[in-house]
Amino acid sequence: MLEFLAESLYLYPDIYGVVVLVITFALVLALSYRAGRAMVKTLSGRGRALVLTVSLAWYFILFVFFSIFFIALPGVIMQLGQFFPTLGSVAQLVDRATSIAGERVLVPIFLVLLLIGVIRLFLLTKKETTPIVSTSNTTNSLIRSVWLGARRHLLIAFLVFVAFGLLRLPVLDQRDKTPEQIEKIRETKLTMDDVLGTNLPKHPNTILREDGNTNPTEADIRAYYDSTIAGKDENANGIRDDVELAIFESYPDSAKTRAALLQYALALQMEMTQPFVNTEVVIAVAQVGDKALNCIWSIVSREIREVFISQTEEYEEFVNLNQINTEARQNAQTKFYKGNLESYSSPNESCDLDLNVLTN
Template sequence: MLKKILKWTGVIIVVAFVAVVIGRAVYFVKQDKTKAVVEKIHNTKLALADVMGDNLPPVPENPDATVEGVDQNKNGIRDDVELAIFAEYPNSAKTRTVLLQYALALQMEVTQELVNTGTVIAVAQEESRAFVCIGDVVPRTSSQFDEETDKLTNFVKEKQLNTEKRKEERTKFYEKIDSYASLERICDIDLSTLPN
């Protein structure tokens, strides 16, 4: 009887050890995946060619068929939103820059394959950075600074979050948020290098 108890105790210990080893391995694989996705999020930047309209996509046939929408030119910005920004601000590369950067950050909310606290924080940092960048095109001396920045951010948000499903997905995405620090760099493109 004692032999049987010792045998089963040994089996249980071995099984528990194997389970812990497998659990830790899965944990580290997930951590590595998260790290890679976070790095990709932070390395996704707006290109000058996108700001200047060198890569404008055609008008999408059904831009609201999916939550992600259509991104024919593969720049990370939904085509209908990109075209709306160009239509509204054809003569201001600076305004297009900040709005396209903001649209890119908002689009990241619905295109992440891996959604966990780490990736949500990375996207939130990029969105925060883009939001601050919008303030760089509005003169700080303007008495309507808040009104102007709200107008610009709302322009993109209304285009980006134009269906109930997109709004729901954004809410679900941010359920995994935790506290985070803002990033130091602000605009992807130095606004002083643009003509208007």
């Protein structure tokens, strides 16, 4: 159902945007009008001008209050997309649709439905000419009468405010942690030990035999490496173990090539291991990836354009095929960037290490 809704919202944002706005303001009208009506009934024993003024003021305040919260709700849910992926995607499309439609019809819909409530309250105050509450209530002070008429919907407004705040808590927590996480991303770099293989992870056959599998098959190895999206990183250098071993196996005689490819693998692995995802974090990871690509391009001669393109594409494809090697990882990469990546400045830096110190 959510998938169908998401597809419809994507294909027809104008139509669905108007529908969403009408439903939203109709709900706002229902809540606000009930509050205004309750105020009319509570004050009905007083002068009509006073009743109309107070009830309309209360109605208008709640109409604006609920409008702000309901219009902002898709954006809040969208920010929670990493916890509820499908719901977050739908919320993103709803937000897009209402933004597109809202440019033309937001104010007219708001004013029309607001006016409907005003007219209904006007007619209601004209009709209510006798008190419909007990005598004890009608003799209360004006302030107490207003309180009696407003308290139920004040509670509703308070609960909406609290719920909205609770929905925002994870986002606010992430916002506080974002600068620290960006710094961690930028400070995570390839080391010379990684390039030289000083601390290579164990071969999977060795690990599986130690775990009791005396004759591990290729399927066993893949199951070991692919059991989670992040995979295995036994030597804790930020590079997935199977990708690291594949690079060393394929390029045993070129430390410069290993350095460039390991840096790219490190950058791609960051897409799978972030504790939370937002625009700032995604941009930081994308910049690290661009830097790694610059490093790959730096190790290939540009004298012959066709050779340069072919060789760099070969290196990039090698790492990508090993790194993004399952459907789950492909989906994770798509989810990581979708709706989070905005325009950014690509860095001019390239390799984490000075490759000139490497002889080959």
